[in-house]
Amino acid sequence: MTIEIERYDAMREPSSAVLSYKLPDGDMTLLQALEYIKTKIDPTLSFDKGCRSGICGSCAMRVNDREVLACNYKPVDGDKVSPLRYHEVQRDLIVDKSAARQTLRKSRSWLHGYNGAAVAIAQEKITEVQSDCILCDSCYSACPVLAVNPDFLGPFALTRVYRYSADVREGDAKPMIDAVQQSGVWDCTLCGECTAVCPQGIDPKMDITMLRSTSAQHGYMDPNFSAMSFGFGGF
Numbered sequence: 001m002t003i004e005i006e007r008y009d010a011m012r013e014p015s016s017a018v019l020s021y022k023l024p025d026g027d028m029t030l031l032q033a034l035e036y037i038k039t040k041i042d043p044t045l046s047f048d049k050g051c052r053s054g055i056c057g058s059c060a061m062r063v064n065d066r067e068v069l070a071c072n073y074k075p076v077d078g079d080k081v082s083p084l085r086y087h088e089v090q091r092d093l094i095v096d097k098s099a100a101r102q103t104l105r106k107s108r109s110w111l112h113g114y115n116g117a118a119v120a121i122a123q124e125k126i127t128e129v130q131s132d133c134i135l136c137d138s139c140y141s142a143c144p145v146l147a148v149n150p151d152f153l154g155p156f157a158l159t160r161v162y163r164y165s166a167d168v169r170e171g172d173a174k175p176m177i178d179a180v181q182q183s184g185v186w187d188c189t190l191c192g193e194c195t196a197v198c199p200q201g202i203d204p205k206m207d208i209t210m211l212r213s214t215s216a217q218h219g220y221m222d223p224n225f226s227a228m229s230f231g232f233g234g235f
Protein backbone atom coordinates (compact mmCIF):
# COMPACT_ATOMS: atom_id res chain seq x y z
CA MET A 1 0.00 0.00 0.00
CA THR A 2 1.24 3.48 -0.84
CA ILE A 3 0.02 6.71 0.72
CA GLU A 4 0.87 10.31 -0.08
CA ILE A 5 1.63 12.92 2.55
CA GLU A 6 1.59 16.67 2.10
CA ARG A 7 4.89 17.80 3.60
CA TYR A 8 5.81 21.33 4.68
CA ASP A 9 8.95 22.74 6.22
CA ALA A 10 9.71 26.45 5.99
CA MET A 11 13.44 25.66 6.30
CA ARG A 12 13.38 23.32 3.31
CA GLU A 13 13.64 24.22 -0.37
CA PRO A 14 11.04 23.79 -1.79
CA SER A 15 9.06 24.21 1.43
CA SER A 16 6.06 22.19 0.22
CA ALA A 17 5.94 18.79 -1.42
CA VAL A 18 3.68 15.77 -1.71
CA LEU A 19 5.71 12.62 -1.04
CA SER A 20 4.73 8.96 -1.49
CA TYR A 21 5.49 6.28 1.09
CA LYS A 22 5.20 2.55 0.71
CA LEU A 23 3.79 0.80 3.76
CA PRO A 24 4.06 -2.87 4.71
CA ASP A 25 0.98 -5.06 4.32
CA GLY A 26 -1.05 -5.45 7.46
CA ASP A 27 -3.73 -3.91 9.55
CA MET A 28 -2.58 -0.56 10.89
CA THR A 29 -4.07 2.78 11.78
CA LEU A 30 -2.92 5.92 10.03
CA LEU A 31 -1.10 6.93 13.20
CA GLN A 32 0.78 3.62 13.20
CA ALA A 33 1.56 4.15 9.52
CA LEU A 34 2.98 7.60 10.26
CA GLU A 35 5.07 6.15 13.09
CA TYR A 36 6.34 3.44 10.73
CA ILE A 37 7.39 6.06 8.18
CA LYS A 38 9.07 8.15 10.86
CA THR A 39 11.04 5.26 12.35
CA LYS A 40 11.85 3.30 9.17
CA ILE A 41 11.86 5.74 6.26
CA ASP A 42 12.03 9.43 7.15
CA PRO A 43 12.72 10.62 10.73
CA THR A 44 11.88 14.20 9.74
CA LEU A 45 8.17 13.46 9.25
CA SER A 46 6.29 15.53 11.84
CA PHE A 47 2.82 14.94 13.28
CA ASP A 48 0.99 15.31 16.57
CA LYS A 49 -0.23 12.43 18.69
CA GLY A 50 -1.25 11.83 22.27
CA CYS A 51 -3.66 9.27 23.67
CA ARG A 52 -3.68 6.96 20.62
CA SER A 53 -7.30 6.14 21.41
CA GLY A 54 -9.50 8.94 20.03
CA ILE A 55 -9.67 10.90 23.27
CA CYS A 56 -7.19 13.78 23.16
CA GLY A 57 -7.90 15.14 19.66
CA SER A 58 -4.22 15.81 18.89
CA CYS A 59 -3.94 13.62 15.79
CA ALA A 60 -6.70 15.23 13.68
CA MET A 61 -5.70 15.64 10.03
CA ARG A 62 -7.24 15.26 6.59
CA VAL A 63 -7.34 12.19 4.38
CA ASN A 64 -8.55 12.78 0.84
CA ASP A 65 -9.88 16.16 1.97
CA ARG A 66 -11.86 14.64 4.86
CA GLU A 67 -11.04 15.16 8.53
CA VAL A 68 -10.12 12.07 10.54
CA LEU A 69 -8.36 11.16 13.77
CA ALA A 70 -5.22 9.35 12.63
CA CYS A 71 -5.44 6.94 15.56
CA ASN A 72 -8.97 5.91 14.50
CA TYR A 73 -8.53 5.74 10.75
CA LYS A 74 -7.30 2.73 8.71
CA PRO A 75 -5.49 3.96 5.59
CA VAL A 76 -6.08 2.44 2.16
CA ASP A 77 -3.92 2.45 -0.94
CA GLY A 78 -3.75 5.86 -2.60
CA ASP A 79 -4.82 7.91 0.41
CA LYS A 80 -3.56 11.49 0.45
CA VAL A 81 -2.86 12.87 3.93
CA SER A 82 -2.77 16.60 4.61
CA PRO A 83 -2.94 18.95 7.62
CA LEU A 84 -6.13 20.57 8.93
CA ARG A 85 -7.36 23.62 7.04
CA TYR A 86 -7.51 27.20 8.38
CA HIS A 87 -4.61 26.62 10.79
CA GLU A 88 -1.04 27.77 10.37
CA VAL A 89 1.02 24.73 9.41
CA GLN A 90 4.09 24.54 11.62
CA ARG A 91 5.61 21.50 9.99
CA ASP A 92 4.12 18.69 7.87
CA LEU A 93 0.94 17.61 9.68
CA ILE A 94 1.45 19.74 12.80
CA VAL A 95 -0.73 22.84 12.95
CA ASP A 96 -0.98 25.73 15.37
CA LYS A 97 -4.44 25.61 16.97
CA SER A 98 -4.05 28.73 19.09
CA ALA A 99 -5.86 31.09 16.67
CA ALA A 100 -8.84 28.75 16.39
CA ARG A 101 -8.93 28.47 20.19
CA GLN A 102 -9.51 32.23 20.35
CA THR A 103 -13.04 31.57 19.09
CA LEU A 104 -13.87 30.18 22.55
CA ARG A 105 -12.83 33.47 24.12
CA LYS A 106 -14.58 35.58 21.46
CA SER A 107 -17.81 33.62 21.82
CA ARG A 108 -17.66 33.90 25.64
CA SER A 109 -18.59 30.23 25.85
CA TRP A 110 -18.63 29.65 29.58
CA LEU A 111 -21.08 29.91 32.48
CA HIS A 112 -21.80 33.59 33.22
CA GLY A 113 -24.41 33.64 35.95
CA TYR A 114 -24.49 30.52 38.10
CA ASN A 115 -27.97 30.33 39.56
CA GLY A 116 -27.49 27.32 41.83
CA ALA A 117 -30.15 25.22 40.08
CA ALA A 118 -30.06 21.47 40.59
CA VAL A 119 -29.47 19.53 37.37
CA ALA A 120 -31.87 16.67 36.78
CA ILE A 121 -30.59 13.73 34.75
CA ALA A 122 -32.97 14.58 31.90
CA GLN A 123 -31.58 18.12 31.78
CA GLU A 124 -28.03 16.85 31.87
CA LYS A 125 -28.78 14.70 28.81
CA ILE A 126 -29.65 17.82 26.78
CA THR A 127 -26.04 18.99 26.72
CA GLU A 128 -24.21 15.76 27.48
CA VAL A 129 -22.85 15.06 24.01
CA GLN A 130 -21.64 18.65 23.52
CA SER A 131 -19.57 18.26 26.68
CA ASP A 132 -17.70 15.42 24.96
CA CYS A 133 -15.95 17.81 22.53
CA ILE A 134 -12.23 16.99 22.44
CA LEU A 135 -11.24 20.17 20.56
CA CYS A 136 -9.67 18.22 17.73
CA ASP A 137 -10.68 21.05 15.35
CA SER A 138 -12.01 18.63 12.73
CA CYS A 139 -15.29 20.57 12.49
CA TYR A 140 -13.41 23.85 12.14
CA SER A 141 -11.30 22.45 9.31
CA ALA A 142 -14.35 21.03 7.52
CA CYS A 143 -16.37 24.27 7.66
CA PRO A 144 -16.72 25.95 4.23
CA VAL A 145 -17.74 29.29 5.76
CA LEU A 146 -14.23 29.83 7.11
CA ALA A 147 -12.91 29.78 3.54
CA VAL A 148 -14.80 33.01 2.84
CA ASN A 149 -15.02 34.51 6.34
CA PRO A 150 -11.94 33.89 8.53
CA ASP A 151 -13.71 35.72 11.39
CA PHE A 152 -16.49 33.14 11.54
CA LEU A 153 -16.61 31.71 15.06
CA GLY A 154 -16.88 28.20 13.69
CA PRO A 155 -18.65 25.04 14.83
CA PHE A 156 -16.91 24.00 18.05
CA ALA A 157 -17.21 27.44 19.66
CA LEU A 158 -20.89 27.71 18.73
CA THR A 159 -21.55 24.22 20.03
CA ARG A 160 -19.93 25.21 23.31
CA VAL A 161 -22.09 28.34 23.50
CA TYR A 162 -25.15 26.17 23.02
CA ARG A 163 -23.88 23.76 25.68
CA TYR A 164 -23.64 26.55 28.28
CA SER A 165 -26.66 28.60 27.22
CA ALA A 166 -28.87 25.50 27.50
CA ASP A 167 -27.51 24.62 30.94
CA VAL A 168 -30.19 25.08 33.62
CA ARG A 169 -27.52 26.47 35.95
CA GLU A 170 -26.93 29.42 33.59
CA GLY A 171 -28.78 32.44 34.91
CA ASP A 172 -27.39 34.95 32.43
CA ALA A 173 -26.88 33.59 28.89
CA LYS A 174 -27.10 37.08 27.35
CA PRO A 175 -23.32 37.76 27.16
CA MET A 176 -22.89 34.57 25.15
CA ILE A 177 -25.86 35.15 22.90
CA ASP A 178 -24.74 38.74 22.25
CA ALA A 179 -21.24 37.49 21.39
CA VAL A 180 -22.37 35.10 18.65
CA GLN A 181 -24.46 37.49 16.58
CA GLN A 182 -21.55 38.83 14.47
CA SER A 183 -19.80 36.18 12.30
CA GLY A 184 -21.64 33.60 14.35
CA VAL A 185 -24.99 31.83 14.35
CA TRP A 186 -26.43 33.60 11.32
CA ASP A 187 -23.35 33.11 9.15
CA CYS A 188 -23.51 29.31 9.26
CA THR A 189 -24.90 27.79 6.06
CA LEU A 190 -26.17 24.69 7.92
CA CYS A 191 -24.33 22.50 5.41
CA GLY A 192 -23.63 19.87 8.07
CA GLU A 193 -19.97 19.26 7.18
CA CYS A 194 -19.04 19.82 10.83
CA THR A 195 -21.55 17.23 11.97
CA ALA A 196 -20.33 14.74 9.36
CA VAL A 197 -16.71 14.79 10.56
CA CYS A 198 -17.11 15.04 14.35
CA PRO A 199 -15.46 11.95 15.88
CA GLN A 200 -17.52 12.40 19.05
CA GLY A 201 -20.94 12.31 17.37
CA ILE A 202 -21.66 15.94 18.21
CA ASP A 203 -24.08 17.76 15.89
CA PRO A 204 -22.91 21.40 15.68
CA LYS A 205 -25.39 22.05 12.88
CA MET A 206 -28.27 21.25 15.23
CA ASP A 207 -26.64 23.20 18.08
CA ILE A 208 -26.36 26.27 15.84
CA THR A 209 -29.99 25.87 14.81
CA MET A 210 -30.94 25.77 18.48
CA LEU A 211 -28.79 28.85 19.14
CA ARG A 212 -30.71 30.74 16.45
CA SER A 213 -33.86 29.98 18.35
CA THR A 214 -32.26 31.15 21.62
CA SER A 215 -31.05 34.28 19.82
CA ALA A 216 -34.62 35.01 18.71
CA GLN A 217 -35.74 34.67 22.34
CA HIS A 218 -33.18 37.37 23.18
CA GLY A 219 -34.64 39.69 20.53
CA TYR A 220 -32.30 38.93 17.64
CA MET A 221 -33.27 37.85 14.15
CA ASP A 222 -31.46 36.70 11.02
CA PRO A 223 -29.87 39.90 9.62
CA ASN A 224 -30.29 38.58 6.07
CA PHE A 225 -33.97 38.04 6.71
CA SER A 226 -34.46 41.46 8.26
CA ALA A 227 -32.72 43.11 5.28
CA MET A 228 -35.09 41.52 2.77
CA SER A 229 -37.83 43.50 1.18
CA PHE A 230 -41.18 41.75 0.86
CA GLY A 231 -42.82 44.46 -1.19
CA PHE A 232 -45.14 45.59 1.61
CA GLY A 233 -43.87 49.14 1.39
CA GLY A 234 -47.22 50.41 0.05
CA PHE A 235 -49.22 49.15 3.01
Ligand code: FES
Pocket residue numbers: 049050051052053054055056057058059060069070071072
Ligand atom coordinates in the same frame (compact mmCIF):
# COMPACT_ATOMS: atom_id res chain seq x y z
FE1 FES B 1 -5.40 11.24 20.84
FE2 FES B 1 -5.59 10.41 18.28
S1 FES B 1 -3.83 10.47 19.53
S2 FES B 1 -7.13 11.39 19.49
